[in-house]
Amino acid sequence: MTSVTQRVRGRPAHPNGPTFLTYTPDGTKLITAGSNNVIRVYSTGSDGEPTNIDDCQENNTAVAASNDIFITGSEDGSVTVYSLETYLYERLLTRCTLPIRDLALSPDGIWAAVASDELEIKIIDIRDMNNVLRIRDLPKPPKHLSFHPSGSHLAVSCTDGAVYIYSITTEDPALSNKFDGYIRRLETDDERSSKAIWHPDGRAFAVPMATRDVQVISRDGEKQRAFLGGHMGDITTLAWSPNGAMLATSASDRKILIWETKTQKVIARYDYTGVINFAWHPRDNIFSFVTSEGELFIYPNFLSPDNAQLLQKSLQPAPFIHDPLSETSGNARKTLTNGLKRTPNDPPKRQGTPNSLDDILGPESAGEEDDFVEDDDGAGYSDEVNRYGKRSYDLLNDYEGPVPKRRATQQSWEPSIHESFQPGSTPWRGNRRYLCLNLTGFVWTVDQDTHHTVTVEFYDREFHRDFHFTDPYLYDKACLNEHGTLFSCPPTTENPAMVFYRPHETWTSRADWRTQLPAGEDVTAISLSDSYVVVMTSTNYVRIFTLFGLPVKVYRQKSSPTVTCASWRDYILTLGNGPVGGDGSTSLLYSIENVKRDEVCQSEDVVALPDNTQVQSVFFSDQGDPCLYDSTGVLLILQHWRTPGQARWVPLLDTKTLERLAGGRKEESYWPVAVAQDKFHCIILKGGDQYPYFPKPLLSEFDFRIPCTTAATEDPSNPATSEGPRLEESFVRSSLMLSLLEDLVQATNASHSQKSELSRREVDVDKLLLQLLNVECREGEERGMKALExxxxxxxxSGKLLEAAGKVAGRYGRTVLQDKISELAETRLMGMDED
Structure with missing residues (x-):
């Protein structure tokens, strides 16, 4: 850390009182405003006198500038526009009945947001002052405003101690989020700050807290890194450096601190009294600030040469605890480096207007994965990228003509592969994530900086006891069942990857075990059954252990790279990437093996996925049938999988067709958990959430419904027309479940209850057919052939149900059909006698 003793000379700019300043975006001018009726404009690099604009409003309370104009707000409620070309008054932009408290210009310089002591914010089109957006639902007056770097959202700090985020992409601004409990409650004229300032990458903002620290909060509301313990007084102002590599703060303890964003450490300290506002120069190592005594300090060569190098870097990421840009969540198929194939999770191409994902991540993130490469020498990497690592909008939207060689290299074709993932796990959100979610319980981990803490919680606490432990190995994958918990951790520079199994109960003193993988090998997925531990690795090996750590098999999977695995009793299912198809993406292949009998049931068969679809989870049902849930919201089950070459994926449920979603009444998706007791168990995700989060979510369950008919064939207002399709779906579904049970009974030493269940399901299918027959007979004589079918x-x-079928036909007077049913019954009885 550098403690700076050299002081620059203050310039008397305005009388004692609140003073404000801002640089123009090009950095050529610095504008100050204060409690008198003079506005001063300083030219960067000049030691001469500033240009004074006289006869302005007195008691100015805010100033904002573009390259061509600047606007001021004052205590009399007026907002005025001045020209930076003529240094003359241009026009009155708006007038409020109460004092103006803050102004903000959108990044494109088109919109001006105005906050006053009124319970309303005006967002005015500077080109047409009659075009005004209004935010009217504020509970308390706003104190600070801050535009998102994309210009699509506005952060509002109110005197009630809450930060409100509004989407301003429509004519009626909508509240996107509210963050309470971070900033202190301050009056609008208080010199202390509660301003939320967006990081230049747009994914997070920082707020000064009552504890005199600065907290970074991600767009989804999660606490990220914090800048702690620097000040002994309340914070008066704060600002990110233009590239986001540093944060400047000042406080009533007479200190200006410069923090490095990446480490959250103080790298420079300056002693100045009464600093209430400051501004970084947009390009150069210049820092300017004003005091409550009306003095202006312009500080050239503000940072030491070592720290000034941080200003030369490209756009730096916001300080996340676990940065999603540097980590792969592994729950989606991704395009490697600008591949030609786009997936549903890719942001749509920009057409000059921001979309929601671009709003959060910033325009540079749309389809780009290399925007946060550090340019340590400050030289830049191509003419297409500005000094902060962003491609310009003009180049992205308006470029025509031949593509430069550099860009052609970046857009070279590479196949789209399905990345590896761990079923039931979620990405980091803040400092915590779920490692496993299933019907047995939950496993989650919390990042404590130097170590993790892992918690395992069960639904059935009478049978199992929750446990919690300190994790120095930083486990990132877990599996949980009734018998034990399996963990794995990635390799480090000191230690190789490791697998750890902990049984829930044992009759010996200690039965848990750890094993290390060979150097250079990382765990890509793990699974746990009643019999085996399965570990898939980055070298495409499949390693199988017993529950006591004895290695049983090691083999290299044919389809690679590996994706994931699941297991049930003696069976294991592995997924891997196969050949590249015509659409540029790899096909997904699966294999199923019985480890105990050393039999391969299915070998490198294709997973039935539509184009641009990813697998979100793979698991076995409670009856031991492989299930798959994809990104389109379809649940699939594998039929006839024990017979080589006969397996096929059958849809059990299309969640997009659920009645609860009809008419767009709800915006929700579903996180798959299990298939058990003939139901789909899942977690409902509201709004745009993609993963479950804390507090512990509740499980929901849905009945299966195979997509047999379209909604057009069903008329809820007419039960007669909807009964047929409903029964047809029930017949197809019941036949599928019967087929799965038949395969199980034939392939295993079935119990008496299983055989009884098989007989019951056969009768249930026939009863459904009898109900369908009733519907067909009711429809008329012309449906007789379908009725016989x-x-x-x-x-x-036994012939009892066939006899009942004949009676149904007779009740409706279908004598011909009744005769044919009798012939069918006689034929079957004769066939049974011959057998």
């Missing part, structure tokens, strides 16, 4: 599908061996 329905009867022919019955499995009835």
């Amino acid at each position: 329905v009867v022919s599908l019955m499995r009835d061996r």
